[in-house]
Amino acid sequence: MTTTSGTIFVLYHKGLRTGGPEALHQLVDMLRELGQDAYLVPHPHTAHNSRVEQYNVYNAPEAPEIVDSPENVVVFPETYIYEMPKVKLARRMCWWLSIDNSLTFMAERMWQRNTAGLVDKAKEGAVPFARMWKNRVNPGMLRKDRDVVHLVQSSYAWAFIATRLDVVPSLLSDYTPNAEFQGTPESPRNRQLVTYNPAKGGHLIDAVRAQCPPSIEWRPIAGMTRSEVVATLQGCGIYLDLGHHPGKDRMPREAALSGALTVVARRGSGAFYADVPVPWEHKVTPGRDEVPTAAAMLPRLIENFDAEVAKQDTYRSAILNERSRFKSEVEDVFVRGRLGKDAYDYL
Template identity: 80%
Template sequence: MTTNSGSIFVLYHRGLRTGGPEALHQLVDMLRELGQDAYLVPHPHTAGNDRVEQYDIYDAPEAAEIVDTAENVVVYPETYVHEMSHIKQARRMCWWLSIDNSLTFMAERMWYRNTAGLFEKAKEAAVPFARMWKNGVTPAKLRTDKDVIHLVQSSYAWAFVATRLDVVPSLVSDYTPTGEFQATATAERNRQLVTYNPAKGGHIIDAVKAASPPSIEWQPIVGMTRAEVVATLQQCGVYLDLGHHPGKDRMPREATLSGALTIVARRGSGAFYADVPIPWEHKITPGDTEVATAAAMLPQLIANFEQEVAKQDSYRETILNERARFKQEVEDVFVNGRLGKDAYDYA
């Protein structure tokens, strides 16, 4: 499949500044760099929002609407997978930027919890169920819709989608803009400072804080401007992420580029070396000993900071090369029609 004869429309949430919408901007920008006629299309519910100013660095113009003709392609992020049935002629693609937070699988989990009697009449279960299952976009439905091409942002998503939907997805990741994140000399760092995002396993990190020695300082990354986030990552010793890693998350990469030592839990993409290629000893196994392990690990890592940071040099190099690999991935799928590749095909 090639798309040289038509246009590529990428549906997105206008005005939202998170990793997903930025990846969608990156996709359109790269497609245009490769000579494709590509456009973002704001979802009708978000069309009145202002565009994110920080994304002006991307060549990602908007089209007012999707043109549903046979020579065109429409890319849906997983947040809008339930709307793919609106397209009758164009080739449809679903880009799984997240797994744990995708409404398809979230609805499934909540539905089964509800029918198992774990809770009754919970709004959090009813809303995704009504949207996903009423429209027939269950994993079972997606398995039968063989006309959809599935793209995945991480190897974690590749394995999950391949297993649950009985398809061979294609890796189209994203990349980390590197300009902001310049590593500072280790002598200028506060090695005792551990930073974290409370939205990523914050309740577990609270327990780790309580079990850690008082010499360790803690700084949540919350309520900060972009410049403050960058400065914090450049000044800290450790970035700790014990969250679920629903996709290949951005902040661990930003922290690593900034020269911090990144420690993650083996959850979601964090369990996949292809997604987070840091040493085994820099990943924490979830379970009953997770808190104690993290609390014991941190002082040891801080005491040997230079040596431990050096172990992540190859991860930093990988991040610096992400854009070049992203170009290969996009060209394979959208220009050359080479589908089904995973991260290991680009090693």
């Protein structure tokens, strides 16, 4: 049984190099590997941009526009969910690559602030998003539109979408290209070095730094070239992420593949073992004790570094198996028509 007899169109932001657009390239590439007629379609506002050169490794050609016919499928990333009503005949799928940063739930928060009278001049930028939520992309309208197939990148998103939209979504993750992170590092590993992304809970990490011993070194991963990111992850002891984990984030996985110890907060996907399968003692519980807990944890992990890294062997094995599992997920959704699976169906 096949679910798609026509063409699969995947809407994307052309020219943007982040985890979301790369996942969309991976989807088209995998669909074509499975014999499906699939294409990326640039959003009209980005069609003039140049394609990301690094994504040339994927077999993901572009089509100039979506063909709205009953035999076709259109995949919308959650960033373009407001475009779904324009498609009347083709089967529509929404791929929730992120939850916290998705337009739907971000706009919902903005609308609630607006109706509560909390929007002042400093928050005027929220009003257009709030209006969009009211008119086109709010959860109530999505619950009513039962013809949309919801795909989710993480178990966190699976639980969230199932609860908020009263649907049974289907897992469609992504995979981490691993060759560059498994290469031989140019210099020895500095176990005392903690790296982090300032955009992921940076204010909390600043507070942790203030409580840590001076023997621990810190290096933010910001303003670096790709090769510098790889070298930093291969040379550090710990990668610390106290952010919100709106989806299955890429850098914690890249750090683990590089041989570093990945430590995350139990927020978003970080709270789900299926998304970030590291031991309990490598996760920090949010709350009033989060900063002192993290500050006390780091010296212990550094002192027993080799043993602690070995505890993440399961995590690294799962990351190395991501492409194989992604192929099964894509095949289930688009070829076999087996919808509704979550991470535990692929263990």
